Amino acid sequence: MTTDTASPIPSDAEQFGKPLQGWRLRLYTIIFEADTRAGKLFDVVLIAAILLSVAVVMLDSVEALHQRHGRWFDVLEWCFTLLFTIEYIARLVCVRRPWRYARSFFGVIDLLAILPAYLAALVPELHLLMDVRILRLLRIFRVFKLTEYAIEYRLLSRALANSRRKILIFLSFVLMVVLVLGTLMYVVEGPEHGYANIPTSVYWAITTLTTVGFGDITPQTNAGRFIASLMMLLGWGTLAVPTGIVTAEMTSMRRRPVTTRTCHACLTEDQAADANYCRHCGAKLSPYQYDREEEQPVRR
CATH class of the missing domain: 1.20.120.350 (Voltage-gated potassium channels. Chain C)
Structure with missing residues (x-):
């Protein structure tokens, strides 16, 4: 396992x-x-x-x-x-x-x-x-x-990097959905209704799944409208998944100990978040101005 x-x-x-x-x-x-x-x-x-x-x-x-x-x-x-x-x-x-x-x-x-x-x-x-x-x-x-x-930008970039495997798996699932349903719409609607080929149908599937809906290609048959409605409903949940993945990772990172303090005397990095003295030279460390997890002043 x-x-x-x-x-x-x-x-x-x-x-x-x-x-x-x-x-x-x-x-x-x-x-x-x-x-x-x-x-x-x-x-x-x-x-x-x-x-x-x-x-x-x-x-x-x-x-x-x-x-x-x-x-x-x-x-x-x-x-x-x-x-x-x-x-x-x-x-x-x-x-x-x-x-x-x-x-x-x-x-x-x-x-x-x-x-x-x-x-x-x-x-x-x-x-x-x-x-x-x-x-x-x-x-x-x-x-x-x-x-x-900005620390917040770095936090977001690290959260995206840590979530890249989950996001790639999710995007592969989305790719399979648009390929299958786009091809199905090509079969159901056909070139006479604007679905000239499979790439065009996949383009329509992407705009529909993402709830963009340019309206340049629209289904004309009842079966096509049913597939389009299904994709629109599926799009709501699809947009929420990557947001939840990244948000969960950012929450997890904010709960981890922050070890980015630097000693001003010897310039040694990675001092413990709750340390009062430098682990290398013993100089007194300046206190944090705030705690990143709770965003409240730290007791000094």
Whole structure:
């Protein structure tokens, strides 16, 4: 008998390699950790820069604003690009496995945040191949950088990763349902009613099961309407299953001990949630501001 246990997700220190000492260790603590005052300030500044840069991209897409303030938008864009470039280089420098970080999800997002501006400046021929605004739209990927600075985003991503096996099994079941019922609708309705082939019928089954219902293809026979009604009722329960899986996993994770505290003296991670002193150097640990499970102030 086997149990469905989720594999532990490696931390940033394990995945990218935390420096052992020196200025790289302090830089790593500021960039990748948020327990220190400098780390919190770094996160706040980066969050503000990300939001402002995305706002500039959105405002620059308005033709009237682009014609009137296009020069200022370009100046702001280069300021944000230089800021994110410095951040990207600093992340690569302070980890022991920079190539692994560059290939990670956040490493790719960091690259996409700065790449469009440099491509447009270094390769003028791109103007002949495509409108540079299309290239600049890649800057909107900066919004994904927000997920790196909020514990809630990381909690959600870990819950999705831990639930991936259950979700994949559920999606395979949904795929079988739409294939079977889509093929059945192709047999029942036929090309004369818009179900020209099985892929088109499967497309109709997906839109019906997800309760979207574009209405571009509709059943005309009583048997087809019966199948469509069955799929609509089935869609209610189908949409609730993945939500329940992820919610259950998030609840389970919130009940687990939180061990992300960092000693401000020696920068040792993974201190126990209820510890008062560092397990490595013995320095006094700063207390938690709140308890994540109950969201109530911790007794000090």
